[in-house]
Amino acid sequence: MDHAEPAPFRPESVTFVRCTIDLADRTVRLETLRCRSVEDVLGGIGRSLQLLAERTVTDAYSPENPLIVNTGLLTGTAVMTGLRTYFSGYSPLKHSDLGLPAAMWAAGSDKFGARLKWAGIDDVVFENRSATPVCVVFAQGPDGPAVSFEPAGHLLGLDTHQKIMALHREHPDGHFAVIGPGGEHYDSVYMGAVALSTENQLKSGEDKCRFAGRGGMGSLMGYKNLIGLVATGQDRMPSVTPAMRDVNRDLVKPKAGGSTRYQPVRQGGGGGTWANLEVMQAFQAAPENNFRPTGHADVERMFRSNVEQDLEIRSEACYRCGIRCHNNVFSRDPDGGKTFIAKFDYEPLNLLGSNLGIHDGRQTALLVKLADNLGLDAISVAVTVAYVLDYNGRHPDRALFNGATFGQYDAIRELIVMTGEGRLAGIGRGVKRLSRGLGETAYAMHVKGLELPAFLPETNPGYLFAIAGGHMSMQTQMLLAKEGRTTLEQWTEVITRLGLLQVGFDAIGLCKFTGIWISNEVIARAVQAATGLELGAEQLERAVRTIYLRGLALEWRQGYTDAEYTLPPQVFEHPNPAVRLPAFVTRDFVRNLKQRVWEAFGPELEALALPCPPKEPAC
Amino acid sequence: MRIMVKLFASFRTGRFQEKALDVRGEARVREVVAELGLPAPGILLVNERHAGLDDVLHEGDAVHLFPPVGGG
Numbered sequence: 001m002d003h004a005e006p007a008p009f010r011p012e013s014v015t016f017v018r019c020t021i022d023l024a025d026r027t028v029r030l031e032t033l034r035c036r037s038v039e040d041v042l043g044g045i046g047r048s049l050q051l052l053a054e055r056t057v058t059d060a061y062s063p064e065n066p067l068i069v070n071t072g073l074l075t076g077t078a079v080m081t082g083l084r085t086y087f088s089g090y091s092p093l094k095h096s097d098l099g100l101p102a103a104m105w106a107a108g109s110d111k112f113g114a115r116l117k118w119a120g121i122d123d124v125v126f127e128n129r130s131a132t133p134v135c136v137v138f139a140q141g142p143d144g145p146a147v148s149f150e151p152a153g154h155l156l157g158l159d160t161h162q163k164i165m166a167l168h169r170e171h172p173d174g175h176f177a178v179i180g181p182g183g184e185h186y187d188s189v190y191m192g193a194v195a196l197s198t199e200n201q202l203k204s205g206e207d208k209c210r211f212a213g214r215g216g217m218g219s220l221m222g223y224k225n226l227i228g229l230v231a232t233g234q235d236r237m238p239s240v241t242p243a244m245r246d247v248n249r250d251l252v253k254p255k256a257g258g259s260t261r262y263q264p265v266r267q268g269g270g271g272g273t274w275a276n277l278e279v280m281q282a283f284q285a286a287p288e289n290n291f292r293p294t295g296h297a298d299v300e301r302m303f304r305s306n307v308e309q310d311l312e313i314r315s316e317a318c319y320r321c322g323i324r325c326h327n328n329v330f331s332r333d334p335d336g337g338k339t340f341i342a343k344f345d346y347e348p349l350n351l352l353g354s355n356l357g358i359h360d361g362r363q364t365a366l367l368v369k370l371a372d373n374l375g376l377d378a379i380s381v382a383v384t385v386a387y388v389l390d391y392n393g394r395h396p397d398r399a400l401f402n403g404a405t406f407g408q409y410d411a412i413r414e415l416i417v418m419t420g421e422g423r424l425a426g427i428g429r430g431v432k433r434l435s436r437g438l439g440e441t442a443y444a445m446h447v448k449g450l451e452l453p454a455f456l457p458e459t460n461p462g463y464l465f466a467i468a469g470g471h472m473s474m475q476t477q478m479l480l481a482k483e484g485r486t487t488l489e490q491w492t493e494v495i496t497r498l499g500l501l502q503v504g505f506d507a508i509g510l511c512k513f514t515g516i517w518i519s520n521e522v523i524a525r526a527v528q529a530a531t532g533l534e535l536g537a538e539q540l541e542r543a544v545r546t547i548y549l550r551g552l553a554l555e556w557r558q559g560y561t562d563a564e565y566t567l568p569p570q571v572f573e574h575p576n577p578a579v580r581l582p583a584f585v586t587r588d589f590v591r592n593l594k595q596r597v598w599e600a601f602g603p604e605l606e607a608l609a610l611p612c613p614p615k616e617p618a619c
Numbered sequence: 620m621r622i623m624v625k626l627f628a629s630f631r632t633g634r635f636q637e638k639a640l641d642v643r644g645e646a647r648v649r650e651v652v653a654e655l656g657l658p659a660p661g662i663l664l665v666n667e668r669h670a671g672l673d674d675v676l677h678e679g680d681a682v683h684l685f686p687p688v689g690g691g
Contacts, residue, residue, distance in 0.1 A: 484669030
């Protein structure tokens with residue numbers, strides 16, 4: 001029997017379909033392109049970052065800035081969690097001190113991306129902007145993909161859920177990606193999210209959208225006058241083969257590092273990301289009052305066991321995902337019925353709850369619902385509002401806006417409503433711009449212009465090296481609580497090896513909840529089972545590293561200097577004694593960490609002919 | 620010898636929040652986890668310091684056990 005080595009994988013053997021749409025003249029160009037690299041084969045940001053690197057964009061709201069909507073290699077396959085859609089472009093929100101927009105992306109789940117792929121399209125590149133509000137419809141035509149345009153003026157002013165349900169009535173076999181009022185008011189709202197329809201939403205009529213929130217990709221859609229995207233047609237989900245069944249089992253099982261941790265408690269999981277709250281609070285490290293834990297027990301009122309006393313919680317999943325990680329919150333009505341309020345994940349429930357001084361489950365759920373309906377990125381709006389509340393507490397004599405301070409639910413709600421309706425540009429343009437305008441930046445919780453997720457910056461120097469969402473593009477946010485790591489060697493190792501691999505999920509089409517602990521061998525088997533491609537584990541890892549490094553180099557090209565790779569000054573100047581985790585993140589630590597990380601990446605960047613990191617670390 | 624065990628999040632379900640346990644001298648954390656019927660913890664602390672399953676326990680130690688967590 002011949003045991004010859006298999007031929008090395010050739011990216012050129014794979015093609016993808018790119019649809020370029022000029023919104024100004026409504027021309028459509030469909031091209032079948034040959035992959036040039038494994039990054040191309042993986043898809044998602046593997047392709048979009050390359051395309052963005054070819055553009056010179058100095059203003060996010062300019063015709064030169066494309067909006068790229070695409071999928072990954074495993075989107076729409078039978079691989080569990082293969083449901084991702086990506087939105088990439090130069091961000092109106094994230095920007096360097098020089099004022100240049102950073103390349104960004106956001107990702108969301110459920111069936112829109114799969115439908116797009118089943119229509120025969122892998123990438124959509126939207127160029128220019130439409131003169132009038134428009135929806136673009138992608139259909140499965142008899143001879144391939146069909147693209148058409150529909151007026152969207154009637155959708156203006158509707159919230160995200162209302163837009164989706166209106167489009168559902170017009171296209172009963174469709175799935176949808178829409179903006180909310182936030183994106184419509186792009187000029188004063190830079191943090192607009194894209195809402196994606198879900199099977200559950202379309203069947204139940206409840207506003208259970210999924211969101212691609214980070215970086216203002218919904219605002220970029222709004223600038224382009226692109227109100228909604230529609231992907232129609234039949235499901236073409238492949239059947240599950242025995243090999244695929246085995247892969248999916250390995251993606252879930254705990255011994256492979258899988259997603260079981262996110263299952264409901266009665267299925268042996270931790271109950272979704274909500275469980276993080278209890279863990280972080282054990283260390284007094286759950287954000288409270290603008291990332292300043294008080295050392296008190298108020299946060300415990302937001303523990304699931306306490307919220308459940310007043311509200312009904314149901315564990316649900318995305319379409320065809322076996323991991324029921326969603327914790328959907330319902331009110332118990334007097335007639336015995338249940339009314340859906342919002343979905344509780346760790347970020348929104350903390351940042352729109354305790355971090356605003358609100359420790360009430362119902363009020364927090366209503367704020368999550370509000371941000372979702374308005375199509376605002378929950379993290380960015382919550383963190384910017386927290387800054388306002390903090391500022392107003394410090395300066396009662398010159399309070400901002402309505403004078404709201406921590407815990408004032410009605411006033412906080414008003415701030416979010418006004419932001420979503422485009423009436424508070426001070427909040428809508430993000431915390432970096434607001435704090436710099438006020439000359440008070442020490443407690444503005446952002447890194448590189450993007451608001452922080454719900455993990456304290458003093459516990460995560462990995463934020464410096466995240467190239468998109470702080471906890472979505474560098475997997476280090478719980479490292480200190482989990483493992484107690486505090487040395488330069490440990491942090492350099494995890495940032496330059498394992499942590500950055502998280503961006504691979506935003507290329508290949510899988511949900512990050514699959515987890516970076518899943519070995520590349522399992523992912524390679526998933527690729528083989530779904531596509532037949534023999535992509536080796538090493539090739540996969542090399543490609544993901546290249547994607548990350550390209551994203552990092554793009555930051556420097558947009559004017560980021562070494563000094564911008566730092567944490568909010570409060571971390572160094574006023575360490576919080578209430579936090580019961582080692583206080584190791586000093587200015588010296590950050591300076592030395594950068595030096596080591598840049599040294600590790602330098603040769604690889606040089607080999608890829610990408611810009612090298614700044615030479616003079618400064619903090 | 621006697622140790623104090625505190626359980627967090629889903630580990631508490633059907634068990635307890637905090638309890639004194641009598642274990643044999645020089646027992647390891649692993650044995651306590653097994654006795655309580657818990658899966659491998661995501662985080663374990665002994666006397667508020669990160670510890671391993673094979674760490675040896677001593678009289679009066681406080682053991683904190685958390686389920687695996689992640690994501691955001």
